[in-house]
Amino acid sequence: MKMYFDKVKELVKKALPLELSSQEIQLEIPKDLSLGDIALPCFQFAKELRKAPQLIAKEISEKINPDGLISKVEAVGPYVNFYLNKSAVALDLIEKIKDNSLIPKTKNEKIMIEFLSPNLNKPLHIGHIRNGSLGESTSKILESLGNKVIRANLYNDRGMGVSETIYAYLYLSDKKEPDTKPDHFVGNLYVLFQKKKKEDPSLEEKAREILKRFEQNDPEIISVWKKLRKWVMEGYEETYKKFGYNFDVIYYESEIYEKGKDIVLDALKKGIFIKEDNAVVAPLEKYGLPNKTVLKSDGTTLYITQDIYLAKKKFEDFDLDKSIYVVASEQNLHFVQLFRICEMLGIAPVEKMHHLSYGMVLLPSGKMKSREGTVVDADEFFDEIKQLALQELSKRGKNDEELAKKIALSAINFYMLKIDPKKDFVFNPEESLSFEGQSGVYVQYTHARISSLIRKYEEIFRKLDLNKATIKDLTNEEEKMISLLTQFPNTVEEAATQYKPSIIANYLIKISETFNSYYHSTPILNSNNIETRILLTLIIKKVIEQGLQLLNIEPLEEI
């Protein structure tokens, strides 16, 4: 698409009156593709020329002769509309499919993206799934453009929550091996502790003692801690596999929570930080932020101290161009402060760090609270959606557990990703997730339809020689489809620069809607323009396939 924009700019430049030759030309994509592929709004010249934009549009359009890539130039009101030569554009797309360059590999950065980062005292919930979908999808999008992405996860494997499960295991349970999924088993210990604490508030103090003993390396505590931690991690691995998350690096808070002190003290010596009531403080007021304590007055570390340490370690160990954190929007301030502090310390400029902030997943009753057990468990959630998929499949005479899983995953990932990340959303278990309309399953259905077509008429498809492809006699609908298809690479780049997989999800909806409508109205195989139609269908399939993969969804050949 960019090359087409450049081409149009060049044409417009030549047609502009002299006094405007240096002006930057603003182009846009018309809302309605039947108005053309690229539009030049002429308001931008009206002031300088002191002429009505309608008149300017007319004059410019008359000076431009269509050639090669541009098949038609037309003034409509204050706009000059440019139509691409759809056959040429479609052939170009086929070329790109042949050498697998639909998405141009124009980037080459080393990017770390940290996501999920759960507390190791309970299983993952639906909020983690939003986080995971975003993290995994953003990774894939960045990779598709040529970047090297390192997926990182930070395990919060210490602190009060973890100590409470240790206490519950030692003193409130019969110390047996897990009889359920191991992370759920540990999560149940946590819930048990919360319940008992309500009856006996002194338990809080007892859990604190566990934490103290842990920090003093008490062998009994350490061995239970190791055991519970292993169980939770085993449970997580299973869940990751189910949802398609992959990690290259796992950091453990237990290994870094005391680190960062040296960095802070060094910065204090250099006068970057200041001392306040014997604590070390990062002065951030000049940036319009509240000051941040980075070391307690008793000399012990804080959460942010280890964050500073880890941020530095990441840049040093991996020579990163960018470090991304996928964390809920509640921590917006924390990350603004962290990034600013990192810049003050010379770890990295703020531009090299990004907080991919996302809104909360709420329940109709309000916020999820793991203490009170009002959470939607990730595994149960998955199973529920899988059951729904199974029901739908059985309506169609199929009984395929594996397929049901894949459909459930498509639905979930798409549902999580199609909404703008920063928006909160209320999850209503009964009615939220749909298999029709603007859903992952709708896109999958479109893909499966095309696949079925290809499967049924394999010989025809095999006879096609992509090297001698011709595209001819395009209908209006087909031209519009090609216009949409050319926007795919831009869509991916846009999603990457904005860290918004939702842009791709919405694009896939649009392309699926267009194709389904086309499919309904136009015979593909039983027509006199079969080659052109098959080629277009192949391009659509490829675009949907790649788009779905970027959303961490496996394209299905059949549903």
Place this chain on the structure above:
RNA sequence: GGGCCCGUGGCCUAGUCAGGAUAGGGCAACAGGCUUCUAACCUGUGGGUCGGGGGUUCGAAUCCCCCCGGGUCCGCCA
């Protein structure tokens, strides 16, 4: 109290960063469409003060200011 985010038909949402052509979709409702390439689909109908008010502009859902509603953060917690 201050900062940040959200507010688009009954419900969900795109468009807001980079202001432009009659504000796109989906769900639900209603009316249609399967002996023909997958009906988890398609076609049509009704339904909108883009939270409210000012301002900037030839032009505002989009930019600026004020206000209203909701969320969230502002610990020597994690």
